[in-house]
Amino acid sequence: MHMANELLSLPVAAGTFAIATAGLGLICRKAGRIISTDKLALMGILGAFVFAGQMVNFQLPGMPGTSGHMVGAVLLTIVLGPHLAAIVMSSVVIVQCLIFQDGGLLALGCNIINMALVPCYIGYFLYRAFTAGRASSLRVYVGTMLACLVSIEAGAILVPVQAALAGVLAVPFSTFLITMVGVHLLVGFVEGMITVAVLGYMRQVRPDIIVDSLPGGARLSRSAVLGTLAAFAIITGAGLSLLASDLPDGLEWSYAERPDQPGFEPAVANADSTIAAVDRFQSKYSPLPDYSVRTSQFGELPHEAAEVSTGWTSFAGVLGSAITMALIWLTARILRKKRSSVA
Amino acid sequence: MHHAHIDKFAYQDSPVHRLDSRVKLVVVLVFTAVVVSLPRTSLSILACYAVGPFAILVWAGIPLRFTFKQILLVSPFVLVLALSCPLYDRTPAAVAFGPFSWRLTLGWMRCFAILAKFIVTMLALIALVSTTRFSDLLAGLQKLGLPRVLVIQLGFLYRYIFVLIDRAQHILRARAGRKLRNLGLKAELKIAGAMLGSLFIRSIDTAEHIDTAMQARGFDGKWRTLAKLRIRTADCVFASAAAAFIFTLYFFLKPLLQ
Numbered sequence: 001m002h003m004a005n006e007l008l009s010l011p012v013a014a015g016t017f018a019i020a021t022a023g024l025g026l027i028c029r030k031a032g033r034i035i036s037t038d039k040l041a042l043m044g045i046l047g048a049f050v051f052a053g054q055m056v057n058f059q060l061p062g063m064p065g066t067s068g069h070m071v072g073a074v075l076l077t078i079v080l081g082p083h084l085a086a087i088v089m090s091s092v093v094i095v096q097c098l099i100f101q102d103g104g105l106l107a108l109g110c111n112i113i114n115m116a117l118v119p120c121y122i123g124y125f126l127y128r129a130f131t132a133g134r135a136s137s138l139r140v141y142v143g144t145m146l147a148c149l150v151s152i153e154a155g156a157i158l159v160p161v162q163a164a165l166a167g168v169l170a171v172p173f174s175t176f177l178i179t180m181v182g183v184h185l186l187v188g189f190v191e192g193m194i195t196v197a198v199l200g201y202m203r204q205v206r207p208d209i210i211v212d213s214l215p216g217g218a219r220l221s222r223s224a225v226l227g228t229l230a231a232f233a234i235i236t237g238a239g240l241s242l243l244a245s246d247l248p249d250g251l252e253w254s255y256a257e258r259p260d261q262p263g264f265e266p267a268v269a270n271a272d273s274t275i276a277a278v279d280r281f282q283s284k285y286s287p288l289p290d291y292s293v294r295t296s297q298f299g300e301l302p303h304e305a306a307e308v309s310t311g312w313t314s315f316a317g318v319l320g321s322a323i324t325m326a327l328i329w330l331t332a333r334i335l336r337k338k339r340s341s342v343a
Numbered sequence: 344m345h346h347a348h349i350d351k352f353a354y355q356d357s358p359v360h361r362l363d364s365r366v367k368l369v370v371v372l373v374f375t376a377v378v379v380s381l382p383r384t385s386l387s388i389l390a391c392y393a394v395g396p397f398a399i400l401v402w403a404g405i406p407l408r409f410t411f412k413q414i415l416l417v418s419p420f421v422l423v424l425a426l427s428c429p430l431y432d433r434t435p436a437a438v439a440f441g442p443f444s445w446r447l448t449l450g451w452m453r454c455f456a457i458l459a460k461f462i463v464t465m466l467a468l469i470a471l472v473s474t475t476r477f478s479d480l481l482a483g484l485q486k487l488g489l490p491r492v493l494v495i496q497l498g499f500l501y502r503y504i505f506v507l508i509d510r511a512q513h514i515l516r517a518r519a520g521r522k523l524r525n526l527g528l529k530a531e532l533k534i535a536g537a538m539l540g541s542l543f544i545r546s547i548d549t550a551e552h553i554d555t556a557m558q559a560r561g562f563d564g565k566w567r568t569l570a571k572l573r574i575r576t577a578d579c580v581f582a583s584a585a586a587a588f589i590f591t592l593y594f595f596l597k598p599l600l601q
Contacts, residue, residue, distance in 0.1 A: 004421045006460040010380045028490035035492075037564035041557060042550040044499020045507070049546040052507035056515065056542070058535035059525050070539060091496045095504070099350055099477065101417050101468055105375050168457070169424060170432035170450050197536025198543065206544055313599060315440050317387035325397050332401045 002096070003111050003159055005104030009166035016162065017109030023117050024090055031083045039084070046076060047088045047095075060190065068190035073119040074127070074148045075195050079209060082124035089116035114158045119151035126150055137203075141196050148192035149185070156184035352405050352473040358577070359403035359474045364483035366578045370585045371471040375464045377589050381597070386452075388597050389459040395588050396466035403474045410473075414465045425457040477501050482572055495566050507546060514538050 005013075035043075050072040057069040072092075077085035093111045096102040103111045130143025160176040163169055169176065202209055353360075378392055400410055432450035472480075478498070485494045518534065525531070 002417075002420060004424075004461060005375060005379050005464045006421060006457045007424065008379065010376060013376070013379070024493065025490060028492045032490070032492050037562060038554045038558070040492075040495050040564065041499060041554040042547065043496055045503050045546045045550040045553070046543075047496065047500035048503035048507040049543060051504050052511035052542060053539050055508060055511045056535055056538050058531040060528070075543075087492060087496055088500075091493060091500050094497060095500055097468075098472055098480065099501070099504075101413055101465060101472065103417075104464055105372060105468055106379055106464075163424075170428040170453050171424070172431060175431075193532055194535055194539065197532045198539045201537045201540030202544065205540065209544070209547065314385070314387035315442075317596070318390040318440075321387075321390040321394050324394050328394075328398050328401050329407075332404075336404070 002103035003107040003114065003162065005106045007163045007166060007168050008104075008107055008110065009168065010106075012162055012166040013106040013109065015109075016113055017106075020090075020109040020112040020117070024087070024112065027083050027086050031087055035084065043080070043084055043088050044091075046080065047091050050076070050088070050092050051095075058194070068187075068194065070194045070198075071115075071119075071152065071187070071191050073116070074123040074144065074151060074191065075198060077120045077124040078127055078144070078147075078195075078199070082120050085124070086117055086120040089120055092116070110158075110162050114155040114162075118154050118158065122154050123147040123151035140199065144196050144199060145192035148195055149188040152184050152188035152191055153181060156180045156187075350472060350477065352403075352409070353476045355404060355474075357403045357474070359399055359470075361577070362474075362581055363572055363574055363578045364475050364479040365487060365572065366574065366582050367471050367475055368480065368483060368487075370582060371467050374467050374585070374589055377593060378460055378463050378467075381460070385597070386455055386459055388592065389456075389463055391592050391596055392589075393463045393466060395585070396463070396470045399470040399474070400466065403470070405470070405473050410466065410469050413469055414462060417465070418461065421457065421461045425454045425461075428454040428457070479572075485566070486572060491564075491566065495564075498566060503549075507542070510545065511542060514542060 008016075053070050053072055055069070060068050073085065073089050076088055079085075080088065090112050093103070093115050094108065097105065097108050097111065124147075126147040127143045130139050130146065157177065157180065160173060160180055163176065164173045374392075374395065378389070381388060381392075400407070429448055429450035432448060432453060434449040435446060436449050436452060437446050438444060438452070478501075481494055481498055481501075484497075485491070515538075518538065522534070526534070
């Protein structure tokens with residue numbers, strides 16, 4: 001569920017980047033006061049553990065060939081507490097972007113929110129809510145399972161919301177949302193099972209780690225978390241209803257988006273040459289060109305004069321770029337050969 | 344350690360590698376932002392933009408096969424979303440491209456635009472990452488104001504990723520050697536849980552050892568690097584060339600191609 005650059009518009013990218021930076025900065029400041037230097041190594045290594053842990057896969061029943069693996073946010077948040085876990089998961093997302101190129105540079109803000117901040121805090125709160133006081137093993141299991149399901153779903157729901165705010169996809173919002181929720185229901189379920197299995201193992205082997213949940217036990221005040229969750233729910237709900245009213249279906253959506261697509265390259269099929277010419281003119285010179293004719297008679301031939309000119313300029317652009325790249329590559333190759341033959 | 348191959352090219356040497364990490368990071372960020380903000384329907388301008396990162400990659404001596412393999416590796420999510428576009432937007436459109444012209448739907452145009460943007464921005468990101476050592480990038484990020492805790496966190500994470508991946512592969516090999524068939528969900532889960540649990544506990548123990556060693560050497564929570572960051576003439580030249588490239592295309596070539 002790594003968000004990609006292309007599914008975002010600049011305002012959404014900038015907005016999420018600002019939210020992620022502010023949140024992360026706040027957490028780092030808070031954590032900087034709580035943690036002593038001896039936790040730094042632990043946090044770093046647990047971040048690396050998340051990477052290694054994602055390699056340990058296991059077969060899922062009923063679906064030969066598919067295997068599940070752990071995501072790790074909930075396990076970390078249970079053991080480290082939400083602040084430190086959020087820092088660790090953010091660093092994991094940053095490294096995934098910068099070293100493994102998973103998720104784009106502009107989408108980093110989105111990914112930090114979706115995959116680090118939201119899952120860690122929601123997961124921690126749900127787990128704590130179930131295991132507060134004396135925790136029976138049943139409560140631990142239910143709490144863990146629920147924490148995994150809800151935190152992963154929450155992150156997954158944010159992806160289509162962000163994409164829809166950017167308005168890049170032609171896919172209807174509801175379809176995208178349902179697909180994401182469906183897929184991540186499975187992911188969350190697998191995550192829940194594997195986290196429960198790991199916790200069960202560790203309760204047997206090293207109960208001390210689970211019981212007093214390692215260092216930096218930053219306790220959250222319950223009211224603060226409830227407030228944040230409520231605000232989050234309201235914002236999401238408002239966003240959803242806005243989207244729902246704005247975007248009744250895919251076709252409408254594509255119409256609604258027309259104005260911000262100036263310079264739509266293909267000439268539109270239309271029998272009447274004057275309309276085509278006027279349209280061409282309008283699309284060239286108006287700040288917000290509108291393409292009202294494009295649904296019309298496709299059966300007829302496109303208007304040629306208008307089409308040929310755009311076709312050739314774009315052809316020249318692509319061809320020129322390709323030739324430039326080929327030249328660069330050849331020059332570099334020749335230079336390298338020369339250098340190696342001299343040496 | 345046999346796994347340093349993901350960013351092995353960052354340790355080569357070339358004029359590009361020697362540039363200041365901050366300059367490169369800012370240039371790539373601006374480049375990505377400009378490419379993403381391009382209108383979604385003009386494919387040809389994207390081809391022009393691809394020339395920039397391509398030139399950097401070739402100049403730095405990064406094999407193109409590695410680059411494209413890397414792009415392919417991270418593409419599935421984008422690929423699914425892009426390919427679902429033609430299913431939903433079936434408005435017909437005629438496309439002219441030089442001597443050729445054919446008919447498509449708007450959905451396909453959108454699909455191509457998303458994929459092309461993906462490839463171009465990925466080229467830029469790979470050009471940044473495979474010409475900059477991670478430690479230099481971190482030092483640059485710290486200079487740019489990343490919180491100290493996060494810088495240390497990223498430094499440790501990077502240092503131990505490959506160590507732990509190696510360990511995980513040992514465990515995986517041990518399982519593959521003993522488990523010859525699918526054991527059913529319950530047993531599989533129990534095994535995977537035990538593997539992850541033992542990996543987790545070993546990680547915590549390792550962290551304790553490292554911490555003791557660091558305390559013994561006087562670690563006080565400050566991260567000191569040998570990397571000396573200086574903006575030199577080469578960096579200024581690179582930054583202005585990049586700016587010229589990006590904005591010339593944006594202000595002069597883009598209106599022409601539409």
